[in-house]
Amino acid sequence: MTKLLVSAICFRQVTPVFLGLCVGIAISIVVTEFLKDSCLEGFSQSVQLPVNTTDEFEPQQLNAEERAKRDSSSEDRKPPLRPRFVRDELGIRDKLFVGILTSQETAETMAVAINLTLSHHLQKVVFFMESQNQPKLAKPLTMVAFSDDRVLLKPFHMFRYIGDHYLTSYDWFFFAEDTTYIRGERLLEYVNHLSISKDLYLGNAVEDAHALYCKLGSGFLVGQAVMAKIVNELDWCTKNAFSTDADDNIGRCVLHSADLPCSDGVDGIPFYTFQLRNNFNFDVDIKVEEKRLEFKNSLTFHTVHTPETAYKLHKYFSRLDLEQTYRQISDLQQRILNISASAPGGQANFPWPVGVREPSKPKTRFDVIRYDYFTETHVYLETDNNNIAELQGVHKQDVDDVLSVTKQKLREKYGDKLEYRRLVNGYRRFDPTRGMEYILDVALREKNTEYEIHKRVHLMRPLSKVEIVPMPYVTENTRVSIILPLRYEDRARMPTFLKFYEKTVLTAGDNSVLMTVFVYDPGDPTTGTADPYVDIKAQIAAMEKMYKDGARIAWISIKARNPTEFSILDVVSKKFTPEALFLRVTAMVELNPEFLNRCRMNSILRWQVPEEGTINIKFDLYDMFLESRLHVFRAVEPALKSRFRAIVCTPLADEAAYKRCLTRRGAALGSRAQLAQLVLEHRSLRAAEPFEGEE
Numbered sequence: 001m002t003k004l005l006v007s008a009i010c011f012r013q014v015t016p017v018f019l020g021l022c023v024g025i026a027i028s029i030v031v032t033e034f035l036k037d038s039c040l041e042g043f044s045q046s047v048q049l050p051v052n053t054t055d056e057f058e059p060q061q062l063n064a065e066e067r068a069k070r071d072s073s074s075e076d077r078k079p080p081l082r083p084r085f086v087r088d089e090l091g092i093r094d095k096l097f098v099g100i101l102t103s104q105e106t107a108e109t110m111a112v113a114i115n116l117t118l119s120h121h122l123q124k125v126v127f128f129m130e131s132q133n134q135p136k137l138a139k140p141l142t143m144v145a146f147s148d149d150r151v152l153l154k155p156f157h158m159f160r161y162i163g164d165h166y167l168t169s170y171d172w173f174f175f176a177e178d179t180t181y182i183r184g185e186r187l188l189e190y191v192n193h194l195s196i197s198k199d200l201y202l203g204n205a206v207e208d209a210h211a212l213y214c215k216l217g218s219g220f221l222v223g224q225a226v227m228a229k230i231v232n233e234l235d236w237c238t239k240n241a242f243s244t245d246a247d248d249n250i251g252r253c254v255l256h257s258a259d260l261p262c263s264d265g266v267d268g269i270p271f272y273t274f275q276l277r278n279n280f281n282f283d284v285d286i287k288v289e290e291k292r293l294e295f296k297n298s299l300t301f302h303t304v305h306t307p308e309t310a311y312k313l314h315k316y317f318s319r320l321d322l323e324q325t326y327r328q329i330s331d332l333q334q335r336i337l338n339i340s341a342s343a344p345g346g347q348a349n350f351p352w353p354v355g356v357r358e359p360s361k362p363k364t365r366f367d368v369i370r371y372d373y374f375t376e377t378h379v380y381l382e383t384d385n386n387n388i389a390e391l392q393g394v395h396k397q398d399v400d401d402v403l404s405v406t407k408q409k410l411r412e413k414y415g416d417k418l419e420y421r422r423l424v425n426g427y428r429r430f431d432p433t434r435g436m437e438y439i440l441d442v443a444l445r446e447k448n449t450e451y452e453i454h455k456r457v458h459l460m461r462p463l464s465k466v467e468i469v470p471m472p473y474v475t476e477n478t479r480v481s482i483i484l485p486l487r488y489e490d491r492a493r494m495p496t497f498l499k500f501y502e503k504t505v506l507t508a509g510d511n512s513v514l515m516t517v518f519v520y521d522p523g524d525p526t527t528g529t530a531d532p533y534v535d536i537k538a539q540i541a542a543m544e545k546m547y548k549d550g551a552r553i554a555w556i557s558i559k560a561r562n563p564t565e566f567s568i569l570d571v572v573s574k575k576f577t578p579e580a581l582f583l584r585v586t587a588m589v590e591l592n593p594e595f596l597n598r599c600r601m602n603s604i605l606r607w608q609v610p611e612e613g614t615i616n617i618k619f620d621l622y623d624m625f626l627e628s629r630l631h632v633f634r635a636v637e638p639a640l641k642s643r644f645r646a647i648v649c650t651p652l653a654d655e656a657a658y659k660r661c662l663t664r665r666g667a668a669l670g671s672r673a674q675l676a677q678l679v680l681e682h683r684s685l686r687a688a689e690p691f692e693g694e695e
């Protein structure tokens with residue numbers, strides 16, 4: 001009865017809602033018909049607009065004369081040329097260009113010193129000299145030489161060269177001599193605070209109460225607009241360069257072109273420069289000069305007479321900048337800690353260290369980053385194949401550095417109360433989002449007693465700011481010289497290799513050549529039917545006749561029992577230019593265009609050499625590249641296919657090469673899963689065999 005009463009009450013409350021919906025729907029249906037009729041009547045009584053019968057998009061039939069006229073106009077119309085880079089099309093310019101005037105006498109000393117201390121801070125540093133006989137420098141730098149040996153006109157030749165090549169690419173231009181030490185990072189920071197909309201001529205005025213010119217020795221800064229005005233008036237500047245002082249000639253040119261006197265600052269931001277004494281001795285005078293605020297705030301220092309002074313100044317100011325950076329980091333960390341106290345959870349939930357990303361949280365058990373256990377001398381289970389390994393090289397230096405920092409921090413916290421004794425446990429892991437993390441259990445001894453106390457220490461070596469390494473520009477048009485040493489046991493594979501070479505290079509028109517090196521034993525014949533490579537040579541000759549441009553296959557012969565990679569490449573390299581790009585392959589490789597193009601892109605002249613993981617290149621070559629200044633790019637190439645071949649190790653080679661060959665042969669027998677399966681099958685077969693004496 002109660003349930004029926006509740007249902008009746010609920011229905012009584014909902015009834016008005018349903019009635020309202022039904023009435024509203026009925027009214028809307030009736031009213032819609034009247035509105036539709038009124039709209040049609042209003043539209044019929046509306047003003048009729050004139051209709052344009054000629055539509056510009058309407059298809060039109062052209063006669064022969066109009067069609068010929070249209071075709072001729074379209075042929076004359078050239079497609080618009082677009083810049084290569086988006087920044088050029090949008091008018092985005094770099095910030096600062098630095099031009100340094102040097103001479104043939106100081107190019108090998110002062111110019112090199114300025115380049116080493118300045119170029120890694122700024123975007124573009126170019127040196128200008130008045131002689132075409134450029135000296136051969138140990139350190140490469142961007143040098144422009146003029147045929148005109150007149151020293152007075154050298155600055156204006158520099159301005160003209162900049163107007164032709166760099167005027168529209170930079171916002172600011174700074175000029176100085178090679179006897180000027182420049183704090184590149186501070187100069188760039190100063191320029192970032194300036195507005196390009198103002199015409200500026202900043203520097204240090206010459207010693208004259210009414211001087212309007214800036215000193216070239218101290219360096220001067222001009223904007224892009226001022227530089228454009230100077231370039232436009234270079235003819236007048238050249239004709240009126242009658243002074244023996246470059247400061248007067250340049251200042252007169254700027255004053256005539258832009259109507260600007262020399263200024264030592266703008267908007268309350270001074271442009272500090274410092275004049276060094278003629279007999280300035282860094283080791284003695286730095287103790288006096290560093291107390292002056294002007295010395296620490298200056299952007300340039302002149303005159304620097306020796307490269308050693310430039311290097312010492314650079315070291316001194318680099319140390320000051322580094323200390324200032326550490327102070328700023330400490331202040332920021334303290335401010336973050338103060339703010340975190342008001343955040344949800346307080347400082348307890350704030351990640352450590354301050355300012356470093358929190359540890360990565362694994363989504364599955366496969367994403368867990370494991371710790372490696374280590375002691376002061378060994379590391380345990382670093383890889384899946386090694387249980388224990390001795391700490392050597394950078395790994396040993398890393399552990400020693402961590403222990404040194406640990407001892408220092410413990411002394412700062414406990415003073416002389418506790419004394420470090422030994423490392424009990426050590427754990428480390430590399431987190432790609434943070435850096436290297438360390439957990440150390442150290443044993444300490446109280447100074448007044450013999451009690452041993454264990455403390456756990458957490459350390460962090462954070463990753464620094466990721467920077468893109470500047471690399472030279474390379475293209476896919478470079479010719480690849482494929483080097484193939486062919487031995488007697490690889491003859492059967494050579495026809496297949498030539499088939500892939502014909503498909504990838506000859507048919508596709510790829511810019512590659514093949515140099516085949518036939519390796520003979522000392523007693524083998526090299527001509528006639530007894531030649532072991534006679535069939536391969538005949539196939540190469542047939543390919544030469546098949547293609548009108550030739551097969552681009554050359555071959556040479558060497559006689560040696562076990563030639564090394566060095567001896568083979570020494571013979572081959574004499575047949576090519578020094579800039580040739582070599583690709584060392586074996587007969588088991590299947591060439592394809594993607595692989596060849598990636599070799600071109602990854603190989604940079606005098607900069608980088610790639611080593612693909614799928615090619616069995618001798619380790620002596622790899623060691624040679626490691627000891628050079630080249631970047632070694634090691635990676636497994638997915639586009640490279642190399643057929644399996646049983647590795648044969650000959651005891652006639654040297655002991656180290658023989659051991660490496662045995663190691664490679666063991667690794668090439670199969671995967672770990674395949675080898676484990678063979679072991680299990682062998683054990684099962686042995687278990688199934690009857691014992692001796694069993695009936």
